[in-house]
Amino acid sequence: MVSSRTSQLADAGLTIRCDLHPAPILGDDRLIEHLAANLLDNAIRYNVPAGFITLATGTADGRSFLTVLNSGPHIAAEQVTRLQRPFERLGPDRTDTDGGTGLGLSIVASIARAHAADLSLEPRADGGLDVTVTFEQAKPDSGRDDARRVSKPHRHAWVLGAS
Numbered sequence: 514m515v516s517s518r519t520s521q522l523a524d525a526g527l528t529i530r531c532d533l534h535p536a537p538i539l540g541d542d543r544l545i546e547h548l549a550a551n552l553l554d555n556a557i558r559y560n561v562p563a564g565f566i567t568l569a570t571g572t573a574d575g576r577s578f579l580t581v582l583n584s585g586p587h588i589a590a591e592q593v594t595r596l597q598r599p600f601e602r603l604g605p606d607r608t609d610t611d612g613g614t615g616l617g618l619s620i621v622a623s624i625a626r627a628h629a630a631d632l633s634l635e636p637r638a639d640g641g642l643d644v645t646v647t648f649e650q651a652k653p654d655s656g657r658d659d660a661r662r663v664s665k666p667h668r669h670a671w672v673l674g675a676s
């Protein structure tokens with residue numbers, strides 16, 4: 514996913530740090546990939562020149578997480594909640610002009626909900642955003658028939674951060 518965005522990252526002068534550790538989850542890999550791609554594309558688009566992105570996966574407190582963190586303009590805490598709703602964007606002075614539709618984060622929120630995952634959006638004190646999605650950690654013997662809360666047909670146990 515990062516390798517397919519190398520030229521965008523270079524054009525924007527962004528530095529990306531990947532801190533990837535195995536994060537077993539039970540879910541639909543295509544949907545999770547969509548979720549991660551939306552977050553990464555936002556982190557590239559709403560950054561600052563010579564800014565940075567940190568992409569991290571792993572486990573903590575018995576749960577699996579994906580974090581996409583980026584530098585960027587300052588965001589007020591009260592603005593963050595609405596960004597998960599469809600068609601909500603920060604003001605035009607706060608974004609570039611390439612015309613996002615304001616749907617990406619609402620899709621991310623829907624995918625997180627479908628996986629009973631928690632979605633946290635925290636503005637960074639220095640500007641930019643810290644987005645973390647926390648999933649129930651798949652047990653080693655989890656399989657297709659073991660999914661309790663994910664209703665998608667392609668659910669299976671797999672490992673985020675392994676590729």
Ligand SMILES: Nc1ncnc2c1ncn2[C@@H]1O[C@H](COP(=O)(O)OP(=O)(O)OP(=O)(O)O)[C@@H](O)[C@H]1O
Pocket residue numbers: 555556559560583585596601602603604607608612613614615616617618619641642
């Ligand atoms: N990583 C981020 N850093 C700073 N601001 C962000 C970030 N992600 C989203 N935003 C802000 O939240 C708004 C909503 O994001 P969202 O992904 O839902 O829509 P979009 O990127 O504008 O359009 P789309 O994703 O549909 O192309 C963005 O327009 C931007 O103002």
Ligand SMILES: [Mg+2]
Pocket residue numbers: 551554555613616617618
């Ligand atoms: Mg977006």
